[in-house]
Amino acid sequence: MRVRAAVLPRTGAHVEVGDIDLAPPADGEVLVRLVASGVCHSDLNAVDGTAETRCPAVLGHEGAGVVEAAGPGTSVQQGTRVALSWMPSCGRCEECRRELPHLCSEAWTAMGHGGLLDGTPRMSRDGRPVYHYSFLSTFAEAAVVPERCVVPIPDTVPLEVAALVGCAVSTGVGAVWRTAGVRPGERVAVFGCGGVGLSAVLGARAVGASPIVAVDVSEEKLATALDLGASATVAWSGSAEETGAAVVEATDGGVDYAIEATGRPEAMMAAFLSTRMRGAAVLIGIPRADATLPLPALTIPRMERRILGSLYGSIRPDRDFPAILDLYASGRLPLEKLISHHLPLERAQEGLDLVRSGQAVRVVLELDGADPGSERGRPAAER
Ligand SMILES: [Zn+2]
Ligand SMILES: [Zn+2]
Numbered sequence: 001m002r003v004r005a006a007v008l009p010r011t012g013a014h015v016e017v018g019d020i021d022l023a024p025p026a027d028g029e030v031l032v033r034l035v036a037s038g039v040c041h042s043d044l045n046a047v048d049g050t051a052e053t054r055c056p057a058v059l060g061h062e063g064a065g066v067v068e069a070a071g072p073g074t075s076v077q078q079g080t081r082v083a084l085s086w087m088p089s090c091g092r093c094e095e096c097r098r099e100l101p102h103l104c105s106e107a108w109t110a111m112g113h114g115g116l117l118d119g120t121p122r123m124s125r126d127g128r129p130v131y132h133y134s135f136l137s138t139f140a141e142a143a144v145v146p147e148r149c150v151v152p153i154p155d156t157v158p159l160e161v162a163a164l165v166g167c168a169v170s171t172g173v174g175a176v177w178r179t180a181g182v183r184p185g186e187r188v189a190v191f192g193c194g195g196v197g198l199s200a201v202l203g204a205r206a207v208g209a210s211p212i213v214a215v216d217v218s219e220e221k222l223a224t225a226l227d228l229g230a231s232a233t234v235a236w237s238g239s240a241e242e243t244g245a246a247v248v249e250a251t252d253g254g255v256d257y258a259i260e261a262t263g264r265p266e267a268m269m270a271a272f273l274s275t276r277m278r279g280a281a282v283l284i285g286i287p288r289a290d291a292t293l294p295l296p297a298l299t300i301p302r303m304e305r306r307i308l309g310s311l312y313g314s315i316r317p318d319r320d321f322p323a324i325l326d327l328y329a330s331g332r333l334p335l336e337k338l339i340s341h342h343l344p345l346e347r348a349q350e351g352l353d354l355v356r357s358g359q360a361v362r363v364v365l366e367l368d369g370a371d372p373g374s375e376r377g378r379p380a381a382e383r
Contacts, residue, residue, distance in 0.1 A: 004368070005058045005123070005140035006348035007130060011049040014349050015059070015139065020130055023122040025071030025144045032082060032145060035371050036160035037138035038062035039351040039363040040167050041194065042286070046133060047352060050288070054114035057131040058123060061086040063138030064162035066371070067150065074147045081153055081371070083162040083325075085170075085317035086134035088117060088148035102312040111135065117146050138163075139348050141368040151321040154329060159371045160342075160364050161328060161335050164195070165321050167312075168362060169335055171284060172199025172261065173324055174313015177207065180257045180282050184208030187255040189247050190230070191271050192262035193221040195338055195362040196284060198228055200259045205229030206333050209257075213250050215243060215270070224361060228337055240266045244273025255279055263287045269295070272305065280306040284313075338362045 001022050006015040025031050037060045046053035053059075067080045076082070089101035096104050107117075114131030115121050122144040123130035123137065137143050153162045172195070176182045188209040190200045193216040204212045205228070214225030215234045222233040234246045247270070248254045254276030260268050263285025271281040272295060287293075299305050313320075327333040340361040343351050345368070354360040 001142070003141040004345060005137070006060075006345060007125065008047060008053070008055055008057050008059055010055045011053065012047070015047075015352065017346050017348060018125075020058070020140070021124045022142060022144055023124070025069060025122070026116075026118070027071055027073050028147050029071040029116060029122070029144050030067050030074055030076055030147050030150055031069040031142060032065045032084070032150065033068045033142050034063050034065040034138055034140060034367040036064055036163040037365045037367060038164050038166070038168060038195070039348075039355050039360075039365065041355060042167070043133075044352060044356055045286070052112075053133060054112075054131040056125065057114060057133050058137035058140050059133045060138030060140070060365075061134035061136045062163055062167035063136060063143070064153070064159040064166065065142075065367070068142065070147070076147055076150055076152070080150075081155065081159065081162070082150040083153050083321050084136050084138065084145060084166045085149050085151055085321070086136055086167065087312055087317065088135055088146040101316055102314055116144070139345065139365060141345070151317050153321065154325055156329050157325045158336075160339065160366070162325060163364065164335060164338060164362060165324050168195035168338070169199045169324060170315045170317070170320060171310075171313045172196040172259075173203035173333070174315035174320060175259055175282050175284050175310040176200050176203035176209070176257070178314040178320070179308055179310035180259070180280065182207055182209050182257055185210055186257065187211055187251050187276070189213040189215060189251070189255045189258045189271070189274050190225070191215045191258065191260045191267045192285060193218070193225045194261065194358075197259070197261035198225060198338055198361060199335075200261065200284075201225050201228050201230050202333050202335065206327055211251055213247055213255065215247065218358065221361070228334070236267075240269035240273060243270040247274035257282055259284065261285050265291050265293050268293050272307065275305050276303075278304045278306075280308045282308045282310050284310045339364050342366055
């Protein structure tokens with residue numbers, strides 16, 4: 001079938017919206033008619049070459065839609081509303097057997113090849129291959145993905161909200177719930193208030209963390225963080241030491257968990273310095289490949305300070321997507337507030353530019369598929 005998609009022809013180029021050919025789903029794969037896709041900072045890393053990506057490629061790894069066709073050997077029903085996960089864990093490798101499916105070594109290895117799990121792409125243009133991004137490629141009207149990437153979602157949840165759970169929301173909320181295991185009354189700081197950081201604010205609020213301190217350079221983002229449930233804000237001062245000290249002061253002695261969502265070493269340092277005794281810096285943001293983090297070593301044993309890495313929020317999509325969306329449906333996790341912009345697929349490049357400029361919290365691309373299931377609420381932030 002022929003679908004419209006935003007194709008990145010080569011690293012550093014603009015995406016071009018046009019027709020591509022999509023092959024039918026093979027063994028263990030499904031065709032999903034996409035309704036919404038978020039635009040994530042990782043998509044920008046692929047454009048810029050910060051993360052090496054095989055081109056031409058269709059980017060996008062945060063999407064939701066409706067199953068249109070299921071390949072051989074699958075069990076998902078046509079018409080099922082699904083959110084997409086970019087981690088099709090194999091269930092067999094050492095990491096999967098250690099109950100760390102988000103670190104599945106088989107899926108990680110396959111991800112870089114630009115194909116699906118058998119290594120070959122389902123997309124082409126003029127007879128030449130177009131590569132997948134993180135097994136999904138959601139900047140398109142439809143996608144063929146591994147069945148392991150689709151997670152059925154509750155009927156009442158709008159697909160544009162479900163899309164965000166595929167990356168930003170799970171990464172931020174999961175870092176709080178699953179990596180850190182924040183308990184009610186524990187003190188949390190969040191460094192970097194984009195889509196992932198603000199998701200961490202929402203997750204911290206939902207589990208009763210207090211106080212919740214938001215840290216960012218942008219006054220506007222700090223205001224949004226207060227609106228989403230942060231109890232205090234600290235403006236980034238330009239210095240890790242000063243900013244860390246300001247968080248310690250604002251929390252009467254430091255936080256139990258400092259969630260770092262920017263990937264900048266100076267912000268990681270500030271997060272570490274903002275922790276109290278036995279506190280942990282939870283590092284989500286992806287730094288440059290050559291970045292290092294020199295820490296004041298004495299405080300690690302002296303204060304039992306810790307560093308926790310967090311990938312994909314340490315979540316299990318099949319367990320955590322529905323749990324997150326149930327909390328959304330009950331009003332306790334107002335994920336719709338993360339959406340700052342809606343754009344049609346035709347304006348995908350503008351969406352990437354908005355993310356790059358730091359103006360957007362979350363840009364949602366509205367794709368062509370119709371949503372059969374939900375009362376589609378329009379968030380107040382829509383413009
Ligand atoms: Zn992402
Ligand atoms: Zn595995």
